[in-house]
Amino acid sequence: MVAWEKAYEKWTSYENLDPSLKRDLENIKNNQEALEDAFYKELTFGTGGMRGILGPGINRMNIYTIRKAVNGLVSYLKGNCVNIYDRGVVVSYDSRYMSQEFALETAKVLGAYGIKTYVFDSLHPTPLLSFAVRYLGTVAGVMITASHNPPEYNGFKVYNEDGGQITPDEANEIIASIQQTENELTVPHMEKAELEEKELLNWVGSEIDNAYLEQLKQISRLEPGELMAEKDLKIVFTPLHGTSHDLVKLGLEQLNFSQVNVVKEQAIPDPEFSTVESPNPEEHQAFTMAMKQGREIGADILIGTDPDADRLGVAVQDNAGGYTVLTGNQLGTLLLDYILSHSDKALLTNPRMLKTIVTTELGRAIADHYGAETIDTLTGFKYIGEKIRQFDASGETFVFGFEESYGYLISSFARDKDAVQAAMMACEMAYYWKKHGKTLLDALDVLYERHGYYLEGMSSLTLKGKEGSAKIAEIMANFRENPLSEIAGLKVEVTEDYLSGQRTFQAFNSKIEAIDLPKENVIKLKLEENSWVCLRPSGTEPKIKCYYGVCGKTKEESAIQLAALKESMSGIIK
CATH class of the missing domain: 3.30.310.50 (Alpha-D-phosphohexomutase, C-terminal domain)
Structure with a gap:
């Protein structure tokens, strides 16, 4: 018997196997290819967490692979963090299949070890999870999401006590701890009622939302008088069936953008992402409905977030009467130029712009123009978050971070890419350039003419x-x-x-x-x-x-x- 068959037999012979997973296994029992793929290896826990197809098996996302991952996380926390029982772990989740269930499973395993958990009482964006770790002072955070992957996927992302994605060194230690868990089917866990009775499960309401929105207001570069004025900018917004609807709407209201038009069909959380081929704002087809609505009302700017709201896509009116979707590099460089041109140099000590090695070199040229140093990181926002943490000690000033794959961070009150922050700044920037008789495409041409x-x-x-x-x-x-x-x-x-x-x-x-x-x-x-x-x-x-x-x-x-x-x-x- 080969290794995958042994793993399969272990699952089928387990008396207390989850009924729904048991049915799924029964449905594929005669499909050797499907069985082998589900059991030939353990689902990989990478540098930030794990992501995979939902279903039964050790190479799938299910309650048992979640429990095993949390069990390893507990071992890591015990050996590397202080006051873990008092500080606890905060957990959020997106609109995907099984997201809420996996969030609760995370709390069940943590609770079995006496570690309290803060779980959001409704779906929330990834950047809010990052902020919540810092706001609550927890030892870690967990986000249940597969970002913009297809509907059959879900994922488990771990955040460290700084609110950033775990670093490779932290991930390696967690992976080693996970591998020490021999049987994912028998990981200790506590039921929801007992967790609540012992106050090991704490439901998070609007308090963190309000604290985040207060910080969000501070990122604006507008003068106080202009900040309070109503703004002549028509916006179409789509959350692509994900988590960002409420926070983006409230954030724009705070900045007095009153002409915000939501794509209603895509405002509803939907694990099937039924109106798009892919819920990814990097893909132009994701803006099809927003473009239609934009043409109907003459919108100046279209903004779209991916399901867990850590990536932002933007499209703007072009000279042909349609809309052009900006690349991640283009939007990032526009944001960088706007931020630096509206920053008081006297307040910037050792300014640093962070980008990844596959992100445009135009960012470096812009940063040089304003006297800010560019620091390159490996691909992945976890490396940008890690650098910001180092700046806390070194006295360097973080001014902006971005990557070509539509990830941006304006202010470090969150430590992961933040589409809500980026949406606010993109709309403010579009408003600024509109006042000067230009679109964002015109503003981009200005950058090209200046820098190449x-x-x-x-x-x-x-x-x-x-x-x-x-x-x-x-x-x-x-x-x-x-x-x-x-x-x-x-x-x-x-x-x-x-x-x-x-x-x-x-x-x-x-x-x-x-x-x-x-x-x-x-x-x-x-x-x-x-x-x-x-x-x-x-x-x-x-x-x-x-x-x-x-x-x-x-x-x-x-x-x-x-x-x-x-x-x-x-x-x-x-």
Whole structure:
């Protein structure tokens, strides 16, 4: 009997197996491929948590894999945090299938160890969970979400006591603790009624919402008089069936944006995300209904958040009478320029802008223009959150953080990307530029003319299952063993291998220097003419991603060069 069959037999022979999971197993008992995929490995707990398809099995999201993860988290907290029983853990959840149930399961395991839990009494955004950790002073936070993954997914994200996503070192310790749990089916847990009776389960109401909204009001760059004035800006907002509806609406009301029109069909939380192909504001189709409503009312700006409200997409009116969706890089650089141009330099001590290694270099140019230093991090907002925590001790001033995948943070009262903050600032920025007779597209042209025509792109190859994982590993190994000397006619000048931690300068007799960042399976190639390519396996999806960046003298030149890079890499990665 092979390993997956033993794991399957353990589940089917367990007398107290959850009835719904037992039925699901019965339905696939004759499907060996489905059974093997559900049991051939344990669901991976990565650098921020775990995410997977719902269903029975050790490679699926269900109450038993949740319990095992929480059991490991408890062991980690006991060994690494102080006053864990008094401080407790806060838990939030989104609109997905089983999200509320998984939040309660988290509390059940924590309660069995005497650790109290604060659980939101309704679905809430991820950034509010980050804020709640800091506001309540808990030792950790848990967010039940799979972000913008398809409906069949859910996830379990862990936050440290600073309110940031756990760091790789913290994740490794938690993973080691999880692996010490031999049987996920028998993890100790306490029932809801007993938890409430012993005050180990505390339901969170509007107190944290109100405290967050008070902080949200402070991020505005408007003068007090203008802040209180009603603003001439027509907004269409879609929460894409997720968690952001109430907080975004209330936040905009605080700034006196009175012309906020919600896409009603997408305001309702829906685990099927039934009106979109994908609940991801990075995908233009997610704005289809918002664009229709925008044309009907002549909206100036469309804003959309993903289901757990940590990512924001924005579309603005264009000269053709339609709407253009800004890329994450474009919105990020617009926000950065607006924030720095409306900041009192006398109040900024050692200003720092944070971005990831696959985020546009236009951000660096803008930061330089205003005298702020740019610090690059690995891909993932957890690294940006970790840097902000270091700034608390170093005296450096965080001014803005962003990544190309539509994640932004304006103020560090939250320590993860925050679509609610970004929505407020995007609307304020659009209002500012409208007063000056410009759209955000016009404002973007101003940045290009000042700094250069930066253009970026990304392509990905989806490779599912066991064979897909092996293929991704093979592609990365090939890049290391057979390094490229040029791509699309551009010479490779620098190779950065973040797994080995080495930067090699081909133009200087292959000089090597260390990269001062954590190890990660990423390769970045810096090319001549300010172009670059970066290859990275996704940490949350069965994909290998390739990122590109160019900077030409004109938009047309940049577009041609970007297309050439994509075509060249697509022929290599297949």
